[in-house]
Amino acid sequence: MDLKAPRGTKDIYGKEVYMWQKLENVLREICENFCIEEIRTPIFEHTEVFQRSVGETTDIVQKEMYTFADKKARSLTLKPENTAGVARAYLENKLYADVQPKKMYYIAPCFRYERPQAGRMRQFHQFGIEVFGSFEASADAEVISLAYELLKRLNIGNVELHINSLGGPECRKKYNDVLKQYIGKTLDGLCPDCKERFTKNPLRVLDCKNDSCQALLAGAPAVLDCLDAECTAHFEMLKTILNEMDIPYVVDPKIVRGLDYYTRTVFEFVTTEIGAQGTVCGGGRYDGLLTEFGGNKTGAVGFGMGLERIMLLLEKQNTAEQRYKKIDVYVGSVGDNGLKKSQAVVYQLRKNGLNAEGDILSRSVKAQLKYADKIGANFSTIIGDNEIENDCIKLKNMFTGTEYQIKLTALMDTKEISQWEN
Numbered sequence: 001m002d003l004k005a006p007r008g009t010k011d012i013y014g015k016e017v018y019m020w021q022k023l024e025n026v027l028r029e030i031c032e033n034f035c036i037e038e039i040r041t042p043i044f045e046h047t048e049v050f051q052r053s054v055g056e057t058t059d060i061v062q063k064e065m066y067t068f069a070d071k072k073a074r075s076l077t078l079k080p081e082n083t084a085g086v087a088r089a090y091l092e093n094k095l096y097a098d099v100q101p102k103k104m105y106y107i108a109p110c111f112r113y114e115r116p117q118a119g120r121m122r123q124f125h126q127f128g129i130e131v132f133g134s135f136e137a138s139a140d141a142e143v144i145s146l147a148y149e150l151l152k153r154l155n156i157g158n159v160e161l162h163i164n165s166l167g168g169p170e171c172r173k174k175y176n177d178v179l180k181q182y183i184g185k186t187l188d189g190l191c192p193d194c195k196e197r198f199t200k201n202p203l204r205v206l207d208c209k210n211d212s213c214q215a216l217l218a219g220a221p222a223v224l225d226c227l228d229a230e231c232t233a234h235f236e237m238l239k240t241i242l243n244e245m246d247i248p249y250v251v252d253p254k255i256v257r258g259l260d261y262y263t264r265t266v267f268e269f270v271t272t273e274i275g276a277q278g279t280v281c282g283g284g285r286y287d288g289l290l291t292e293f294g295g296n297k298t299g300a301v302g303f304g305m306g307l308e309r310i311m312l313l314l315e316k317q318n319t320a321e322q323r324y325k326k327i328d329v330y331v332g333s334v335g336d337n338g339l340k341k342s343q344a345v346v347y348q349l350r351k352n353g354l355n356a357e358g359d360i361l362s363r364s365v366k367a368q369l370k371y372a373d374k375i376g377a378n379f380s381t382i383i384g385d386n387e388i389e390n391d392c393i394k395l396k397n398m399f400t401g402t403e404y405q406i407k408l409t410a411l412m413d414t415k416e417i418s419q420w421e422n
């Protein structure tokens with residue numbers, strides 16, 4: 001076949017999709033514990049939604065977006081991240097008129113035109129949360145504590161929390177000047193991208209993935225030194241609450257995050273266990289975003305977590321269950337009457353809430369039992385003329401080999417297959 005999935009995308013099936021479902025269950029459960037509700041926004045938005053929020057000078061908007069014109073020549077973009085869409089939805093649906101804070105989570109695909117490699121895809125998935133309506137550092141701490149607790153529940157160790165503060169717009173302006181002065185002196189040694197970033201948005205230079213650029217930036221001034229009293233107090237408060245929560249962190253003045261909308265707190269969870277793509281989660285505060293969309297100034301904080309990177313870490317644990325499908329019982333058949341009856345029995349067991357499987361390939365009894373073994377059915381039985389006539393079947397525990405004689409009519413009433421072992 002010459003048709004292949006587009007570069008940077010992949011099919012998820014079999015044991016892997018089971019692992020994804022397990023992960024998603026943990027995500028949904030933790031959000032319930034934190035009293036956060038789900039939001040589902042469209043997969044594409046008007047391109048402007050991302051231009052205005054993510055920022056014109058970011059890599060995402062400049063190089064990575066899947067943008068296309070629809071049949072009426074409107075410019076649409078597959079979402080490269082979720083915050084912009086959720087913020088748009090918050091305003092459009094007047095969620096600010098509900099009780100505040102409004103806390104929402106999403107599990108959704110994202111699309112970025114990037115060079116595919118381990119942990120970097122063109123279609124990938126993010127789990128994230130957004131908390132609207134609070135300017136307080138306690139909201140930042142809540143968001144961070146969710147990500148921290150989640151990694152714990154997933155048994156993912158060796159991940160460090162890095163935090164920083166970018167301050168408000170005034171502090172940013174001040175820092176921009178200081179940084180520009182510093183970078184100006186090393187400009188010749190920087191990569192072409194950074195030279196451009198230098199003129200358009202110097203802060204972005206700190207985010208460069210190029211080792212030689214990073215080396216030149218080692219002595220760059222720290223944004224924390226440019227914060228005003230209020231922003232400093234906000235950052236101190238966050239650290240105090242994290243200490244109180246027993247959540248370890250490292251203050252890392254190099255974190256600026258890839259998107260333009262952040263103010264004050266920014267943070268990342270990073271690991272060295274999955275190679276270069278080590279940032280599993282990135283987030284921060286974005287108090288200015290809703291005004292970009294024409295809303296009132298609204299405190300907002302959240303994060304996005306790359307689920308493919310989480311999966312890479314989970315795969316390392318190698319605790320994937322051997323039998324990922326739980327099949328209670330296989331009901332096979334012999335002969336014409338058996339075939340018809342067994343189909344009805346399987347259907348009845350399914351109606352009873354059991355995971356029941358039968359034969360839809362008209363295989364031999366031997367092949368049916370081999371199949372039952374392969375799919376890991378806990379119990380099996382074969383129905384034929386004798387079984388129907390005498391209302392008696394043999395139910396076999398596939399793992400111990402023990403057989404139980406029971407009535408066929410009783411089997412059809414079964415709601416819990418293990419009842420026959422007592």
Ligand code: ATP
Pocket residue numbers: 081112114119120121122123124125126257258277278279280281282283304305306307308309
């Ligand atoms: P990176 O620095 O790795 O490019 P980023 O700063 O572009 O990440 P964000 O926009 O903050 O990433 O997205 C949040 C998270 O989504 C990242 O921390 C990462 O885990 C994940 N992520 C981002 N881009 C990709 C991608 N192309 N493939 C898989 N996961 C991704």
Ligand code: MG
Pocket residue numbers: 258
């Ligand atoms: Mg990126």
